[in-house]
């Protein structure tokens with residue numbers, strides 16, 4: 001007998017669709033008329049126009065589509081797999097219709113916060129989150145990086161730390177700060193590090209996130225000839241980039257195996273939606289020690305059994321630094337009481 005579904009497995013549609021009462025009339029999405037629709041992948045969204053790639057395997061081409069009325073207010077985001085009908089020829093005037101959004105394997109989301117009042121699904125169906133930070137210019141923002149990491153664990157994406165501008169300053173401090181988190185990292189500078197990044201991206205769908213000006217667009221341009229992402233200039237005084245990229249956009253890697261999604265520079269990452277158990281789940285090496293915790297332990301309180309467990313050495317390789325990392329991330333989740341602001345310094 002199937003067990004009860006965990007809450008995480010439910011998405012918007014499950015919640016809306018109630019078992020029908022009385023005579024069953026097929027719901028819109030079950031109607032057979034779109035059976036012959038073409039499958040596509042949304043690679044860009046711009047004011048109600050969706051750029052989709054169809055025929056990925058045989059002869060990939062892009063076309064523009066609008067949302068069919070029957071989809072109502074349902075969101076369509078970059079990375080979505082969709083069913084398309086209508087004018088599938090492509091070309092400048094052709095307009096297809098998105099008639100269905102396939103169930104999403106996952107979504108990368110941010111909750112509304114002070115800098116962005118709208119809760120957003122940023123992308124769907126990715127499997128890796130590349131958290132990009134520069135060694136300097138702009139300065140790394142540890143709290144923002146931690147929050148991106150929490151977002152990755154929450155969405156079930158594998159994190160990868162990508163440290164840019166190592167020609168200006170060595171990456172050692174950053175590497176050290178993330179050592180206990182066991183996050184794989186790569187370092188890059190002009191003319192170096194790209195091959196390793198490429199091999200990390202092969203066969204995967206990766207989302208690049210990071211503060212404005214860290215060099216995401218520069219990386220995408222190097223990875224995808226022809227991407228022509230606008231590269232901004234970092235203001236020498238504020239260290240701020242110019243937010244040159246305005247929306248998420250997806251590119252196919254040259255050898256056809258894998259996709260990268262460039263996102264606009266972020267200044268914050270609202271995490272109110274994140275269940276702490278998703279963060280804890282990213283620390284399987286500490287799981288055994290949690291068995292002694294009081295019921296409902298937040299693992300960041302005096303009664304938490306982890307301190308003793310780690311101190312006793314029963315944790316194997318999971319030492320105090322590892323526990324401190326878990327707590328750092330659990331705290332990063334909270335919106336209030338920020339220790340280090342992730343905003344730029346004033347002035």
Ligand SMILES: Nc1nc2c(ncn2[C@@H]2O[C@H](COP(=O)(O)OP(=O)(O)OP(=O)(O)O)[C@@H](O)[C@H]2O)c(=O)[nH]1
Pocket residue numbers: 164165166167168188189190210211212213214215216217218219230231232233234241242243244245263264265266
């Ligand atoms: N010295 C140095 N400069 C770099 C490196 N990578 C990027 N830059 C420069 O940093 C500036 C910002 O790079 P972008 O690629 O526009 O940064 P971005 O992250 O896409 O910024 P947004 O589009 O605002 O999100 C540009 O002047 C780049 O030439 C690097 O490894 N070393």
Ligand SMILES: [Zn+2]
Pocket residue numbers: 290293294297298299300303304305306
């Ligand atoms: Zn605990």
